[in-house]
Amino acid sequence: MTTTDAAPIVPSFGEPESGRKLAIICSKGNLDMAYPALILANAALGEGVETHLFFTFWGFDMINRKTMGDLKFTMLGNTATHMPQGLGGLPGMTAMATHQLKKAIAALDVPDVPEFLQQIVDSGGHLWACRMSADMQHLGLDDLYEEVEDIISASDFIEKTEGAQLLFI
C-alpha cells in the first residue's frame, strides 16, 4: 500500500477534441466479415474517435435493405473451420453454419447487423455507400439502410476522411 498526498489520481480520458479519425472500408458481404468492421467501429466511437464506414462491392450487402438481415457464413474455402472442405458444399451446410454463427454471436449479446448499424449511428458513426457499387447493382438511397447518409464516390470518401487511420476489410 502506498499513500499519495500529491495530486489525486484521476483517469485520463484524452483531449476532448483529439481529432482522431477512423475510416473503415467494408468490402465483404459474408456474415463473418461484417462483424470485424462493426465491432471496431463501435469500439472506436466509444473511445471518442470520429468514425466513417464506407460500404463497397460485396460490403453493400451490409446496407442493402434486402440482404442486411440475411448475411451468410460458409465453410467453403474457409480452412479455419477445421472441417473437411467437401462438407461445406453439401446442401444446407451454409444455412446451418450461418445459424450456428448467429447463435454464437447472439449468445454474447452482440446485436445482428441492422441493429449494430443503428447502434453505430446512435454513437455518432457515419455510414457511406459507394457510388460505383450502387450503379453496378442499380440501387438508390431508397434501397439502402435509412441511416446511410449518402451515396458518394471513392474520392469523396477519401476527402471526408482526411487524416484518418484506415482499415480495409
Next chain:
Amino acid sequence: MPITTIDGHHIQVDAEGFMTDPMEWTDDLARTLAAQIGIELTDEHWKAIRFVRHDFADQGETATLRRMSTVGGIPTKTLFALFPQKPAKKLAYVAGLPKPRGCV
C-alpha cells in the same frame, strides 16, 4: 494499490485511477469524481449511475454501452450526451466501478 485523496475522500484506486472497492463509493463521492472529469450530475446521470451500480452488484461486471441501452433502457445517444466522448469509461469511473471488459 494506491490510495488517492480527492476532495477529502480517501479511496483505493488502480494505476489509472478507477476505484477498486465499490463499497467505498457514495453518492457524495460520485459528485466529486464527476467534477474531476468536468461533469455535473443531473437526474439523468443518476439514472445511468444507479443502473450500472445495480447491474454490477448483480453480474459482477460493468455493463457495456449496449447493455446500458438494452437492459438499462438508457438510449446510446443519451449516454454520449451525458458522458461525452467516452461514455462507458466515464460512467464506470463516476460510478466507482472497473472499466467495462466487454467489446460490445
